[in-house]
Amino acid sequence: MYKIITVYGKMLxxxxxxxxxxxxxxxxxxxxxxxxxxxxxxxKNKVCxxxxxxxxxxxxxxxxxxxxxxxxxxxxxxxxxxxxxxGVSLSALQAGTICLALNCGAYMSEIIRAGIQSVDAGQMxxxxxxxxxxxxxxxxVVLPQxxxxxxxxxxxxxxxxxxxxxxLSVIGxxxxxxxxKNVQANTFLSFQTWLIVGVMYLVVIxxxxxxxxxxxxxxxxxxxxx
Amino acid sequence: xxxxxxxxxxxxxNLKKCFGDLEVLKDISVDIEEGEVVVVIGxxxxxxxxxxxxxxxxxxxxxxxxxxxxxxxxxxxVNINKVRENIGMVFQHFNLFENLNILRNLTLAxxxxxxxxxETAKKEAxxxxxxxxxxxxxxxxxxxxxxxxxxRVAIARxxxxxxxxxxxxxxxxxxxxxxxxxxxxxMKQLAAEGMTMVVVTHEMGFAREVADRVIFMDxxxxxxxxxxxxxxxxxxEQRTIDFLxxxx
Numbered sequence: 001m002y003k004i005i006t007v008y009g010k011m012l013x014x015x016x017x018x019x020x021x022x023x024x025x026x027x028x029x030x031x032x033x034x035x036x037x038x039x040x041x042x043x044k045n046k047v048c049x050x051x052x053x054x055x056x057x058x059x060x061x062x063x064x065x066x067x068x069x070x071x072x073x074x075x076x077x078x079x080x081x082x083x084x085x086x087g088v089s090l091s092a093l094q095a096g097t098i099c100l101a102l103n104c105g106a107y108m109s110e111i112i113r114a115g116i117q118s119v120d121a122g123q124m125x126x127x128x129x130x131x132x133x134x135x136x137x138x139x140x141v142v143l144p145q146x147x148x149x150x151x152x153x154x155x156x157x158x159x160x161x162x163x164x165x166x167x168l169s170v171i172g173x174x175x176x177x178x179x180x181k182n183v184q185a186n187t188f189l190s191f192q193t194w195l196i197v198g199v200m201y202l203v204v205i206x207x208x209x210x211x212x213x214x215x216x217x218x219x220x221x222x223x224x225x226x
Numbered sequence: 227x228x229x230x231x232x233x234x235x236x237x238x239x240n241l242k243k244c245f246g247d248l249e250v251l252k253d254i255s256v257d258i259e260e261g262e263v264v265v266v267i268g269x270x271x272x273x274x275x276x277x278x279x280x281x282x283x284x285x286x287x288x289x290x291x292x293x294x295x296x297x298x299x300x301x302x303x304v305n306i307n308k309v310r311e312n313i314g315m316v317f318q319h320f321n322l323f324e325n326l327n328i329l330r331n332l333t334l335a336x337x338x339x340x341x342x343x344x345e346t347a348k349k350e351a352x353x354x355x356x357x358x359x360x361x362x363x364x365x366x367x368x369x370x371x372x373x374x375x376x377x378r379v380a381i382a383r384x385x386x387x388x389x390x391x392x393x394x395x396x397x398x399x400x401x402x403x404x405x406x407x408x409x410x411x412x413m414k415q416l417a418a419e420g421m422t423m424v425v426v427t428h429e430m431g432f433a434r435e436v437a438d439r440v441i442f443m444d445x446x447x448x449x450x451x452x453x454x455x456x457x458x459x460x461x462x463e464q465r466t467i468d469f470l471x472x473x474x
Contacts, residue, residue: 126317126321127334132334133307
């Protein structure tokens with residue numbers, strides 16, 4: 001155990017760093033995708049609603065590992081061997097980011113849809129009755145209230161996404177699990193290696209969820225004081 | 227349209243509104259003059275709230291024409307947001323913006339629509355709050371206010387847009403009885419100042435005292451209309467008589 005920490009400690013920490021970078025990239029784009037499809041599912045337009053519905057259903061219905069293989073191997077193959085482009089390729093980080101963004105984005109869009117729908121319809125009506133446009137009413141009145149109720153679910157989704165980065169070891173991105181596999185192969189210390197990796201994930205996620213609790217409490221405190 | 231809408235600030239002709247198969251408004255035609263206070267009464271489900279919500283197009287109209295301030299709002303090309311700036315609305319459930327304090331509830335629309343700069347909007351908001359007797363609540367949030375206070379803020383919020391017309395959708399129905407008076411008081415003051423008002427309410431006392439004209443609606447039609455005197459003392463239609471017997 002001691003040996004793993006002294007010899008491989010730096011390597012594992014660097015891998016954890018890459019895990020966090022991948023997760024952050026994924027989450028960033030997931031937020032954008034989630035907001036877009038979340039809004040598409042609440043606007044009064046059948047085509048938009050159906051589009052959002054299909055996106056969520058497709059992504060939810062495909063395991064992340066399949067999505068990872070599809071994006072990393074399938075998409076370049078489509079471009080190079082079927083559509084006749086040459087030299088199209090995705091790095092593991094790019095493919096990984098796309099996978100996380102799509103996967104997490106689909107769940108985020110559902111969270112955002114539910115959040116918006118939880119705000120009383122009267123809020124939108126009152127804003128519209130004053131002459132505000134739909135989008136002004138949405139961004140100034142409805143969304144700020146929706147976000148309050150969405151925060152716990154969003155943080156939960158962040159944690160899930162952080163853990164999901166481990167799936168992307170299958171496309172060779174050197175995140176924590178992938179690196180740990182190498183450490184285990186070199187040392188044969190399976191128990192110690194995976195124990196350390198487990199603790200590393202645990203610590204990061206604990207920090208994240210404690211911070212989340214703090215943020216949540218602060219927002220609710222504001223509300224209660226009103 | 228034609229000659230009858232000469233002085234009318236609101237002109238409604240052959241208005242029809244369906245929700246799916248349900249015909250809520252069947253054939254409504256009415257003119258409302260500038261400065262007139264019109265009170266709409268009638269049983270639940272008679273379509274009076276829907277009628278009111280058609281006037282600022284919170285409900286899409288199925289058929290018919292509505293002209294407000296010379297603008298045919300039933301025309302699809304009309305920018306309804308511009309028209310709504312001129313039509314204040316007060317809701318049964320207040321619908322104050324829960325995420326904003328009272329002052330920002332009042333200044334949000336004037337500032338975001340670039341009708342006033344922040345300072346002017348704030349100054350006017352304070353005047354409006356003074357008018358409804360709540361100038362001490364500027365920093366409070368809606369959840370801190372009583373129902374009556376909320377509704378008075380909602381009225382002030384609508385007034386900050388300097389509307390020509392105010393619509394009231396059962397403004398006292400969600401209030402505790404002892405708070406009804408303070409809201410009606412503000413409405414009476416508005417009426418006295420010459421505001422054009424369309425009020426859907428169950429407050430027959432208010433209708434009698436303040437209305438220039440009372441409209442009785444039932445089953446998607448205007449059954450009878452007239453001065454409060456005519457409607458309450460000498461109703462002509464049997465349905466009006468039945469309704470008034472139940473509520474008075």
